[in-house]
Amino acid sequence: MHWSLGRQSSWVQLAGHQGNFQVSKGGEVLKLHSEVEAKCLDSLMRDPLRAFVPQYHGLVTRGEHCYIRLEDLLSGLRKPVIMDCKMGVRTYQEEELIKSRTKATLRSDMYQKMVKIDPSAPSAEEHAQNGVTKWRYLQWRDTTSSTSTLGFRIEGIMTEDGSVQRDFRNIQTLAQVTEALLYFTGGQLDTLRAYHSRLLALNDTLKNSPFFRTHEVIGSSLLFVHDHSRASVWMIDFGKTTPLPDGRELRHNVPWVEGSREDGYLIGLSSLITSLSQAVSVVSWQQQDGCGEEKTVK
Numbered sequence: 001m002h003w004s005l006g007r008q009s010s011w012v013q014l015a016g017h018q019g020n021f022q023v024s025k026g027g028e029v030l031k032l033h034s035e036v037e038a039k040c041l042d043s044l045m046r047d048p049l050r051a052f053v054p055q056y057h058g059l060v061t062r063g064e065h066c067y068i069r070l071e072d073l074l075s076g077l078r079k080p081v082i083m084d085c086k087m088g089v090r091t092y093q094e095e096e097l098i099k100s101r102t103k104a105t106l107r108s109d110m111y112q113k114m115v116k117i118d119p120s121a122p123s124a125e126e127h128a129q130n131g132v133t134k135w136r137y138l139q140w141r142d143t144t145s146s147t148s149t150l151g152f153r154i155e156g157i158m159t160e161d162g163s164v165q166r167d168f169r170n171i172q173t174l175a176q177v178t179e180a181l182l183y184f185t186g187g188q189l190d191t192l193r194a195y196h197s198r199l200l201a202l203n204d205t206l207k208n209s210p211f212f213r214t215h216e217v218i219g220s221s222l223l224f225v226h227d228h229s230r231a232s233v234w235m236i237d238f239g240k241t242t243p244l245p246d247g248r249e250l251r252h253n254v255p256w257v258e259g260s261r262e263d264g265y266l267i268g269l270s271s272l273i274t275s276l277s278q279a280v281s282v283v284s285w286q287q288q289d290g291c292g293e294e295k296t297v298k
Contacts, residue, residue, distance in 0.1 A: 089264030106131030151268030
């Protein structure tokens with residue numbers, strides 16, 4: 001059996017969409033088919049960003065369902081540690097906003113999630129209805145996390161023992177992100193430097209990517225994966241990534257206003273790069289300081 005099968009299930013747990021994945025062998029992950037995502041992946045295989053996304057191997061049918069065949073990003077890693085960062089200044093599409101105004105569907109499950117975190121968050125009317133719209137929930141979630149301020153949020157971290165932690169809602173500042181990155185990497189300087197280098201390369205590639213310029217990237221994540229020997233970052237989840245009308249392009253580095261379709265992806269990437277730089281500096285200083293102390297003792 002392929003070693004990472006057990007880890008795939010943990011990765012699926014981290015992604016939070018257990019019903020959308022099938023564990024597979026042969027270095028692949030099977031994700032429930034989405035026409036939007038399949039089209040994005042097909043385009044990305046011919047784009048400079050190909051080196052930063054899992055390889056797309058087409059479609060396969062299992063039983064009654066069709067699945068997207070993706071490269072297993074955990075293949076070859078022993079006891080990988082994983083972090084999922086949801087990118088952008090918003091996680092809802094403008095279409096969802098328009099739809100919620102014209103045909104609002106109340107969601108009791110999202111109301112319960114909101115109340116569990118903050119009982120005072122729903123309005124009196126929402127309490128009385130015991131429900132909120134999907135857009136209302138997503139907007140609330142974005143504004144109460146680092147999504148709206150830093151352009152990304154940490155969705156979860158899977159530690160070396162396979163346990164998943166999701167309690168990162170209180171992270172609001174770059175300093176807090178730096179602390180989270182130090183925790184995630186165990187303060188390993190080589191790992192931090194590898195992530196930093198990978199994000200700088202991604203930043204350069206995004207600016208030269210026709211796909212990125214012409215797509216609104218919503219709900220996509222950066223997946224950070226490392227073990228004791230390797231570290232890498234991957235762009236994943238393109239189910240809400242949609243092409244712009246002919247001839248239109250996005251900047252990705254400006255705040256969103258309704259109608260602009262700007263997603264703020266580069267705002268989040270800049271925040272992550274800054275925090276990684278700070279984490280590298282912290283560990284470097286600690287190691288130099290430690291060496292200095294040792295020399296003093298001697």
